[in-house]
Amino acid sequence: MELRLEAPRPEHRQLVETYRREFLNSGDSIDGSAGLAWCSGFDDWMALLADNSHDETARPGCVATSVFLAFDGEQLVGMVDIRHRLNDYLRRYCGHIGYSVRPAFRRRGYATAMLTLALEECRRLGLSQVMLTCEKTNVASARTMLHCGAVLQDELLMGSMTIQRYWIEL
Template structure:
């Protein structure tokens, strides 16, 4: 497909990232895979966190090392989505969060971007030597489940979480 490329955030993308955040907030939408962009007070604060979280030596307390990418349209350079790849799992991530979180802006949904972005993210997992990737979603989120399954995932189980149920999917990479 090659409609997207994964790009590490840099200060040059500040305006696009802030617009992405605004769209999610206006739509009262969940911002998965953004490494806390929604709650960051400033771009500088958020950027500092994602840079620190790249390495085990500098990861913020309570978090695991992760790499956050922007999914950029190869056609027009628009920020379509974001994906966060956690290099390892802690107890919470093993049960509920998984290795990967992602989101697509509402204005770009239902075009197959999530499936393509997740496939690109799995390529990055191979580079990180993650051979078995856990991806989770709410049982109500049928679209996300389809995206995960379209990338070769197998449902392992479902776990109650709060008022909902989390589905746990595994993808084995070569």
């Protein structure tokens, strides 16, 4: 595995559109994609990423984020969304980092490798600790976070879901 993170660029259009379709067709949520599921298309998503790249231009309710595509060779295997700070909603339900791995690439160590690289990015941003969350039923995500040094803070109800909140010291 030679995983690397790259910021999305116009030449990634086809890869990102395929990634989006795979998740939507499978009924899976595209976590860590900074709203890819809700955007009307690639151009709309890239505009959202540009707006949310700085607090001064972030859309209402959003904070500055850095979004990365995770590649192994030429294969797009996942996405990572790093929020530079927490607002009330993120502090309660989402945390600093969201990520997703394409269904065909799961159970191969990509999530742990992606989170490790994301933590390096967080250090570059000057963060000293990061919060991560997952649904209690998402055992694979919890295992990934624990493998990277996360400590469970607590559990919160969000509708019918139980959200686990973890912290990692950097």
